[in-house]
Amino acid sequence: MKKWKNKLDEMQEQKMLRIEHNGCWLAFWGLAIAVMAQIMYYGPDCANEIKGEFIVFMCLACYIAIGCVINGIWDRKLAPSWKVNLCTSLIAGVVSGVIRFIINYREYQMAAAGAAVGIFVGISTFACCFILLSIALFIYKWRENRLENSVEDEKTDK
Amino acid sequence: MARNIPIKVARAEKDMTQKALAEAVGISRQTMNAIEQGEYNPTIKLCRAICRVLGKSLDELFWEDETPE
Numbered sequence: 207m208k209k210w211k212n213k214l215d216e217m218q219e220q221k222m223l224r225i226e227h228n229g230c231w232l233a234f235w236g237l238a239i240a241v242m243a244q245i246m247y248y249g250p251d252c253a254n255e256i257k258g259e260f261i262v263f264m265c266l267a268c269y270i271a272i273g274c275v276i277n278g279i280w281d282r283k284l285a286p287s288w289k290v291n292l293c294t295s296l297i298a299g300v301v302s303g304v305i306r307f308i309i310n311y312r313e314y315q316m317a318a319a320g321a322a323v324g325i326f327v328g329i330s331t332f333a334c335c336f337i338l339l340s341i342a343l344f345i346y347k348w349r350e351n352r353l354e355n356s357v358e359d360e361k362t363d364k
Numbered sequence: 365m366a367r368n369i370p371i372k373v374a375r376a377e378k379d380m381t382q383k384a385l386a387e388a389v390g391i392s393r394q395t396m397n398a399i400e401q402g403e404y405n406p407t408i409k410l411c412r413a414i415c416r417v418l419g420k421s422l423d424e425l426f427w428e429d430e431t432p433e
Contacts, residue, residue: 215391217404 230266237263246305249313275342278350286343295335303328365402370425372400374418388417 214222237259244256280286284294307324311317375385386396391410398404399414406414411426418425 215395216407216410217395217398218392 234263234266234270237266242305246309249309271342275346275349278346278353280343280346286346288340288343291336291339291343295332295339298335299328299332302331365405366428367402368400368425370420371414371418374420374425378418380418385414385417389413 212219241256241259241263244259245252248255274280284290303324306327307320310320310323314320375382378385380388382396382400383393386393389396389410390413395404395406399406399410411422415422415425
């Protein structure tokens, strides 16, 4: 017996999924902005202040990333290529570098030192992002290939 | 998407209201209304359920001529 029978019809279900989709991205970007704002406000030693938001944000990000890769989905608009990954990683590197520079400059009022730390953090973030995206791209391509071939096998079986 | 007149006609032939048809198919009246107004594209499963209740074929209710609107 189905205890929790779906009370929505298919159009309502689609609308509900749309609402949940918007809610999910609102939560995702809201948490991302909240974490960045708190890092900038509290400075480098803010692990205690942001840990709650950060854990939820990372769980959400991992769930979306793993779910997409397992189902052979990359993105709606971005192509699965190393060039796009390079651009995305560059943006992440520049944003984190600038945030780190602002934090350091506000803490110590030393532009050169702040810039050096910012560049180091930016390059590190860029490298980490690019490596992670490359691994995800490799798994995605392997998974997509497997899913495509399994569909082909089913067709030829019949 | 164009309005679905054949469903409205078939419903009238059976003397059914939108609410009665929606209940017979197992959907809400707002969804039935959206289908008739051409605002929602139903799945093939729902199309078949509507055809079964109205005693019509898929072609009769959902086929659109390729003429430009």
